[in-house]
Amino acid sequence: MTSMTALDTPTLLLDYQKLLKNINEIASFAKEHNLSYRPHIKTHKSVDIAKLQLQAGAVGITTATIPEAEAMAAGGIKDILIAYPISSPQKIKRLIKLLQQGIKLKVMADSAEQLSYLQQELEHTPFTLEVWIKVNSGLNRCGVEPGRDALLLAEKIMSHSKLKLGGILTHAGHSYAASSCAEIERIGLREGKAVVESAEECEKAGIPIPVRSVGSTPTYKISGKVPGITEIRPGNAVFFDAIQAGLGVTTLENCALTVLASVSGVYPDRIVFDTGSKTLCLDKGAHGNETVKGFGHVVGHPEVTIERLSEEHGVGVVSGDTSLKLNDKVEIIPNHACTVANMFEEYVVHKGGNVIGGWKVE
Structure with a gap:
């Protein structure tokens, strides 16, 4: 040996025992709080590791890019969320190829214009694409504002024949800049509430929101406990690193x-x-x-x-x-x-x- x-x-070294411990910690938290677990694989980009996460109870995976989704699909993984706004016709054609392979695909959306591009490319196919609304919980990167803006986008999704609304998600990546555990706590609570309040606004209008999903390794154990959240998507927690230790x-x-x-x-x-x-x-x-x-x-x-x-x-x-x-x-x-x-x-x-x-x- x-x-x-x-x-x-x-x-690049990977400690197998620590890896399994980290995966099982996330899976145990999800089970304890009756949450689905959909890890973000942009951390590891490995089919082998993704399969370990699925064996531990993950319902599917999250990717940041279409090439990541394609690689995971080629490795036999069938349930994939691409947590990135996709609007270019070139990229949408690649989404359609994944649908043709039988992948249970979901994509993120945060604008009516993006929805129009998705609808246009899907119109001449037999497929309906599942779309999740991205809300901004403080990172100020992508996403509509929580509440009324999320409802307006949900109504737009419902108006498109080739799109179906699957959930609402957010990512509190700004937690990586937190200066204290108390600040991480505040960010995590806001993360969870941004999703739940948006879902409640939609459901008051008669639009069901099956999945309410949060991410971010520093916050998932906080936002995941907010009543109404149904799913967590931590990525870095599979490995951890010096930044996570510093936080x-x-x-x-x-x-x-x-x-x-x-x-x-x-x-x-x-x-x-x-x-x-x-x-x-x-x-x-x-x-x-x-x-x-x-x-x-x-x-x-x-x-x-x-x-x-x-x-x-x-x-x-x-x-x-x-x-x-x-x-x-x-x-x-x-x-x-x-x-x-x-x-x-x-x-x-x-x-x-x-x-x-x-x-x-x-």
């Missing part, structure tokens, strides 16, 4: 994804690793999070801070003494697991430090 320390670097959502010990790196240079005032921006990414959180220190946590070496990155070099500064020397290998917990996984083609899966397989990053 190969020890992971015998691998070349940089290598207080988890601990570094629960982070399943690491990068195996080598010391490629030792100098009087710095240590250089073979993991630069093309490996660790220049990411401290897309929404301004300031809780992380440096560009990744060097496991077992708190004296080292990766202070700067060039493309193939991670430059660490040392506070005090260190035992690290040339060719030593270390694990680095990335700041943002989603972007780092996106840089690799394969996970090297290990258990107790021994390699047990390789899973493709589709």
